[in-house]
Amino acid sequence: MLQAFAVLLVFQCLGEGLVFLFGWPVPGPVTGMLLLLAALVAVPRLQDVVESGASELLRHLSLLFVPAGVGIVVAASSGSGQWLAIAASVVASTLVTLAVTALVLQGLMPRKPSAKEEGGHV
Template identity: 40%
Template sequence: MSYLRSFSIILVCLFLGKGIQALLGLAIPGSILGMLILFGLLSAGLIRSHWVQSGCHLLIRYMALLFVPVGVGLMDHFALLSANSLPILLSTIGSSLVVFLVIGIAAHHKEK
């Protein structure tokens, strides 16, 4: 019964996020909006963490299996990825450096 309640809450948040994304035409994926809705409900105390804990643990346990279709999709587009490997590499390195700098500056100001 706990799995049913857990997955129901997670799916309702997912469908709400997808609905908001479709209605507003946002560039943010509906799944991300759904996670933010779930986070907001958990933070506000409207949903108790133990209500969704069993479903979350099950999804996390099999998360590696959920990435298999993504890996196959990447292999289908290998020519496109290799043709654009330099911009992909530079943007990955650049964005990582920006994140490191922002975290470093934030941590430095927090220590003061």
């Protein structure tokens, strides 16, 4: 499992380094995960190495949300008096996300021919 964590850390560091070196507007860990994906496709044996560590991380994923939760609680005091704006932005962004997801899903789904296109009568 230590080897799996080392591989994950190496790819994250590679991603951070590339983003810093080239000034890309993408987070380093995202770039690292794309590099890891390319490595997994190129070297399928690497999956066996990474799988144990990744499964262990996923098993304890809820612990990784604790620092974010603490940050929200600490920053909550700076949002006093702005709750209407915060609630409106959360609702609006949720609705926009749902609409965009629905449109993308609709665009990606294969279309079934209608009865008129098949030449049949309804």
